[in-house]
Amino acid sequence: MGDNSSPSRFWMVVAFFFISASLALVGFIIYVKVFEKPISRSIREAEVLNRYPLMFRTPEEQAIFEKQFYAENSAFNLETAEIATDTQLQNCSFSCPSRRRRSLATYHPLVEWINHYKGLHEMKKRDVTTQPGPNIYHGCCISRHYFVSPDFGSTISGTNYSLVQFDSRRQYFPSQICKHAENCRGCGCAQEINFFTAIVVNPNYPNDSYDPYTMVAIKLPGCCKCFNNLPAP
Numbered sequence: 001m002g003d004n005s006s007p008s009r010f011w012m013v014v015a016f017f018f019i020s021a022s023l024a025l026v027g028f029i030i031y032v033k034v035f036e037k038p039i040s041r042s043i044r045e046a047e048v049l050n051r052y053p054l055m056f057r058t059p060e061e062q063a064i065f066e067k068q069f070y071a072e073n074s075a076f077n078l079e080t081a082e083i084a085t086d087t088q089l090q091n092c093s094f095s096c097p098s099r100r101r102r103s104l105a106t107y108h109p110l111v112e113w114i115n116h117y118k119g120l121h122e123m124k125k126r127d128v129t130t131q132p133g134p135n136i137y138h139g140c141c142i143s144r145h146y147f148v149s150p151d152f153g154s155t156i157s158g159t160n161y162s163l164v165q166f167d168s169r170r171q172y173f174p175s176q177i178c179k180h181a182e183n184c185r186g187c188g189c190a191q192e193i194n195f196f197t198a199i200v201v202n203p204n205y206p207n208d209s210y211d212p213y214t215m216v217a218i219k220l221p222g223c224c225k226c227f228n229n230l231p232a233p
């Protein structure tokens with residue numbers, strides 16, 4: 001009897017292990033199928049964040065960035081543009097009502113109304129004599145788009161970084177030439193500061209980082225605007 005039960009117990013044990021292994025495998029496959037999506041999504045997010053760190057911000061980081069952006073572009077921080085001396089740019093005949101005339105308007109509601117009407121009327125007459133070409137005439141400003149490809153760039157905190165530039169391909173950023181039209185006193189032209197994402201040489205490589213390159217937001221002159229609260233040059 002002992003001789004007969006031994007092989008059958010052996011096969012029972014084999015069958016038990018086979019069935020357990022099958023059940024475990026099925027369980028594992030179900031587990032993977034059910035939890036696959038969230039796992040791969042978080043891996044994908046981590047990978048993208050790792051590759052393009054500066055392109056994503058948390059709402060808190062965005063709030064800090066916006067604060068810095070607004071501080072940089074406050075009229076107190078901007079420099080009034082130079083007067084255009086190029087003969088090509090001197091044909092700008094734009095004129096705004098002077099501020100003094102506007103402040104006189106506070107004497108009487110009727111005077112105010114008349115001056116307001118005159119102001120509107122004058123505003124309609126605002127015009128510039130433009131020549132066909134790349135120059136954009138707006139208010140007292142004359143601007144033109146162009147692209148810069150600098151070798152160095154400063155961040156908001158003033159750190160100077162070396163931009164990664166290759167012989168065959170470079171990093172380009174849009175900017176504007178900004179000039180103030182001659183004899184125009186309506187407003188002050190200035191260039192806003194813009195932040196651009198740039199690939200720079202990682203100063204922490206190789207001691208504190210494995211990556212020879214990194215991304216930072218560099219400050220560059222942006223768009224040319226006519227600011228009411230900036231003095232005309």
Ligand SMILES: *[C@@H]1O[C@H](CO)[C@@H](O)[C@H](O)[C@H]1NC(C)=O
Nearest residue numbers: 087088089090091092129131
């Ligand atoms: C300025 O405008 C006048 C008249 O529109 C034109 O004859 C002259 O060539 C312009 N000057 C320049 C430098 O474009």
Ligand SMILES: *[C@@H]1O[C@H](CO)[C@@H](O)[C@H](O)[C@H]1NC(C)=O
Nearest residue numbers: 151152153154159160161162
């Ligand atoms: C950044 O560093 C380079 C090289 O040392 C220098 O030529 C450049 O003037 C610096 N830029 C600023 C804004 O400090």
Ligand SMILES: *[C@@H]1O[C@H](CO)[C@@H](O)[C@H](O)[C@H]1NC(C)=O
Nearest residue numbers: 202203204205206207208209
């Ligand atoms: C990296 O470490 C070495 C040795 O400690 C040091 O000589 C070198 O200046 C460091 N480089 C940088 C970029 O900090």
